[in-house]
Amino acid sequence: MTARANDEPIRLAAVGVGRIGKFHARHVQEVAAADETCLLTAVVDRHADTAKRVAAELSAGQAHEILAFDSPEALAAAGVAEAAVVASRTADHRRDTQALVESGLRVLLEKPLADTLKEAKELGAWLEAEPGRNQSVMLAFQRRYDEPLLRAKALLDAGRIGTLFKIVSILEDPEPPPPGYQSSGLLTDMGVHNADEVLWLSGRSPTAVLGMGGGLYNQKIDGVVVEDFDDAFVQLWLGEDVVAQIQVSRNHVAGYRNETTLYGTEGLIHVGHFDDDPLKVWLEAYGKEHVVIEKQAFPTRNYERPVPVFIRRFGPAYKAEVAAFVACCAAAKPFAVTHQDGLRAMAVVAAAAAALRTVGQAQPL
Template structure:
């Protein structure tokens, strides 16, 4: 087979699913192929390569570094799902070698690092087109329909966005997080910017360590629960709510409030394999109601895979298409950096604090 030769860098919780999706796309499209996996844990790379090789006719080679992958010259493009602290190094090594990459969020471990990577990418025309940022919500069928309805004006002028992401449990032991807002809230920040099509002018935030951070041996993070409010001039506000403490299950919701109605995606209910979208006009008039079925992988999968499986695959398909056609990517390091700026500002606002101390209640 000839065609686009693909690699996955970092085959942990999400990387193995990116690899599976690439294998499926290869079988469906016949113009690309998964040729390699990379993991700094060499035994992981070897184990995953062996398992995945059984699913296709050609073997998958394992490497223990992006440097080794690049030296081999066997891949043209890659999905990077390594630890967040490895994002910049892995990206630079591969882009320097002329590869295009789909980089998992967040763009960098810190805002400074993300800025440095963006500056480096902008130094050169080829580099500036090399990175697609993995914000899978932009490929989610329900979110895409909400975005379309909003742009069509079904709820009139938008004045408030509420974006909620709540995990049911802490990340696994050993997971490397740059902080609750960078690790999780960056999805909401991008969702808000995507819906608003504007950049906020003011931000405030509150954080707490309520449940998850009380559990022994859990990955240490700044907060396990946070609320960030941003203002876009005086006419639009957005609320970002993020937590690791929603023990009842994975919760993703987005509410868009307009002068003539409201759109709601992703009610929390008993069926995690279905996402509902509802657009309601004035006085309870239902304008649209849809249910989106998600993918059953027929094995236990992380909660984010259960909710966004088809979106991750659609995102990978768009990446492959962009690479084959040599087209610019729709979502790049620019979006990655803007979302990082929002979450960094949110974290800074939380640190500065804005709460008013109340005395004890009088009887």
């Protein structure tokens, strides 16, 4: 980690410019416009035509041209970036990260850390093998930068609901992933967000897991991206006195649903409602006898055009995450969320996936 010379902006590339990568690139440009700590110089995509098209779109209105490359290796050889935001297919996370880190770039890597727990462990071991590498990767768990969830954590840590004993974390998509999307399985692709949230909010590590999964709705539709399950409930013990439930689904047809509930000995904190206004995220905290500790709505960002549901919910968090990454790169500081957090969450979802039971494996009634 070397600090930037002469206050020159950190030169960044966006690697993988599909659904989410394009937004990361835009957010880099917005951070650059606001404080000049960074500059988006390049985009990379294995689909060379996509790289060229997105580079041209992102160059519009900029003082410089955004370059297009078809591999992380070509980007590294050109020497036009000190850091990169990687949102390539999950199956490419490990090789893209290794190629970039090998060339001295710091990387903001989309979740999950890798396609399988085995690959994630191998990537983790490779990053740990040399002192220069082990601070190269920031894991993009955007919930850690989400204002409503940060407020919930602050209330929890301040003891406002007493001692935490239960967490329920729900993430439900309104539809299956788009055609061509590469999923590592329902829990690794979606539940990894909830797993990290539970670890982060509780400060605990799970000690036992069980759960049930089903192919209830979208997996029965012809032509849908094939996944192991489209709905799952996972229960975790975090020691003997704290439990958590993770609920993930591709079948919440009424719209995108994110809710987190923290149960304490003195009250409850709840983040997220499902209602008719997706541009507001509610946080409510109650003490005993329904006493309101805090109740407020956090506006999300209105991009004023159709955007993927996760962007509509977490837009400001994705941008804050990019800003935190740039700030650490500019100051040559360690990242607060690293590959180790990615690995811990992967270990939880891998154990959960192995523990899931289907109807044929359950106790018959």
